[in-house]
Amino acid sequence: MIVYEKPAEYRGTIEVYDVRGLGWPYDSETPEWRWRCKSRNNTILASGEGYKRRAGALNAIDAQYASRIISERELTADALRILVVPWRLVIHDRHGNIERIGAVY
Numbered sequence: 865m866i867v868y869e870k871p872a873e874y875r876g877t878i879e880v881y882d883v884r885g886l887g888w889p890y891d892s893e894t895p896e897w898r899w900r901c902k903s904r905n906n907t908i909l910a911s912g913e914g915y916k917r918r919a920g921a922l923n924a925i926d927a928q929y930a931s932r933i934i935s936e937r938e939l940t941a942d943a944l945r946i947l948v949v950p951w952r953l954v955i956h957d958r959h960g961n962i963e964r965i966g967a968v969y
Contacts, residue, residue: 866930867950870965873949874950874967879954882895882898883896897920899915952967
């Protein structure tokens with residue numbers, strides 16, 4: 865679930881950005897949206913590329929990182945803490961400026 869409110873505590877950052885205007889080899893006029901997931905120490909954990917629309921990249925993030933609904937019996941205290949701490953989501957506009965900050969639960 866994506867929520868457009870800045871989280872107080874987060875596991876890492878997921879950035880969504882357009883590669884147009886970044887120079888060669890991204891000189892195409894066609895938008896190409898990408899995302900990357902970085903840990904708190906800036907190590908890239910995962911990435912996705914080639915989305916024609918920003919909504920496509922956000923749908924992929926939601927499908928991969930959103931918390932799954934499970935019964936309370938299956939939760940341990942550590943698992944509950946991991947489900948509650950979200951990923952920070954940073955969405956850049958096509959010029960590279962930060963447009964929105966949210967959270968992925």
